[in-house]
Amino acid sequence: MKQPLVLVLAAVVLLPLVVRHAIATEIWIFAIFGLGLNLLLGYTGLLSFGQATFFGSAAYVAGYLLKYYGIGIFTALGVGIGVGALSALVVGYLCVQRAGLYFIMLTFALNQLFYFIAYQWTSVTGGEDGMPGIPRPALLGIDFRQPLAYYVLVSALFLLSLWAMQRIVESPLGKILQAIRENEVRAEALGYNVPRFKLLAFVIGGAFSGFAGVLYAMLFGIVPLEAIGFVFSGNVVFATLIGGSGSLYGPIIGSLVFIWLSESVSVLWARWPLLLGVAFVIVVLFFRGGVVEAWSRIWRFSKRAS
């Protein structure tokens, strides 16, 4: 239990020495986004292809308030959590009524709906050009425009998110969500209002997404239209599956692999998504538990060999 946490802490310290600060920051932001998705995907067994809805909505609303009303960092993050949770409440309410493929398609369709609102509403969102000019307000005399200062803030908030998610998955709620994943009919018969619990998972996941969305907007100083697009929703699913949806740490590893590949290798080779595709095929065919499972298998194998 302690070992993965030590590895995460080590990664937080070492990462800015290895990659550019902006990439390192983006990795932990995407990891927060993945943590929220994995409560749905890994723990509740719900594949949501619409997480960017909450990520993007929060980024737009908080970005707008940061830009025109000069709110502080923590107010912006609070707004992000609120908008993420609220949009997830609306979307989730409509989606949890359906199961299986219909559920997935609904999350996707509603994501498209939000996307086209952002696309059309150019006076606020900037449409295709995105919403630029989002500041990173200073706090307690610390200038977060310094890349390292912002990295420290984001990684601290990431560790806080990880801690919060760990508490949630180890709480009765975590167990109930897993029970729903394992056997929905029995969970209902035991006395759990299954749609209500799925909705709760949605809202919590949406809050994490919104939190990540605001950090993302402040990182790049812009909310690009892609931040609310379905490709972005797909990316977080992709990253989480590569990392391993069966574990709390899976989305973190997935985010490391995905963002590092997309930001570093893409510079060297424009066809980099091919690598990602190959990695994904390998995961689906041989390591359904993602990198986490691959690692534990190698670990066991090496112990047996020695």
Place this chain on the structure above:
Amino acid sequence: MALLEARELSKSFGALTAVNAVNLRIEPGTLHSIIGPNGAGKTTLFNLLTGQFAPSAGRILFDGRDITGTRAHRIAHLGLARSFQRTNVFPAFTLLDNVWVAAFACSRSWRGLLWRRTESYAGVSAQARQALNDVGLIAKQSELAREISHGEQRQLELAIALAAAPRVLLLDEPAAGLSPEETRRMVALVRALKGRYTIVLIEHKMDIIMSVSDRISVMHFGSLIAEGTPAEIQRNPEVRRAYLGGMAA
């Protein structure tokens, strides 16, 4: 007064009437069995009583209260727990976690739902262990449900129903698919539960039914055709014709 009562309860699936105007009264503290050939509508009746299906007509009363149309998760909170004919557990969970979620569902308070550690609910954990102990699985509490034998899964199925500390226990063929040795153990278990709970039992094995039941209702093509003590049922000519067929003649 009956603890659980069905009045003119019916359920149709299209042209098929699976349960047809059934009247049933379960007295508190008794073990009431429901027998009948395959397809007689016994499991459908259970699904109606526990809210899995909404009835097409008729009413269900629990403790004098009309619970017709109440959803399954609410009925569980009123104190009706069921086991399933086909094993219906949480395969990737340990045995203890299987009963823990059942015990938590009907525990008095869900305070700390989002942040308290599951181990810190001492009362729930104790109740969960008690249920495993009652069915004789406490030694295997850390094993995964998918890795134990079929017989043990049937015992776990029962433990999950017990863990909710219900007022009425509906058992749907607890001995389904068990070996003679396992069946004997299951019968002893049901007998031990008798008196502690009000039990409604669906079972095919006649020797079990006759030895444990206080009352028996016989279903045939969706209708109740007889009700009485085991001795009365054995003597009933209509039951012999419908259910026991030529064998008992």
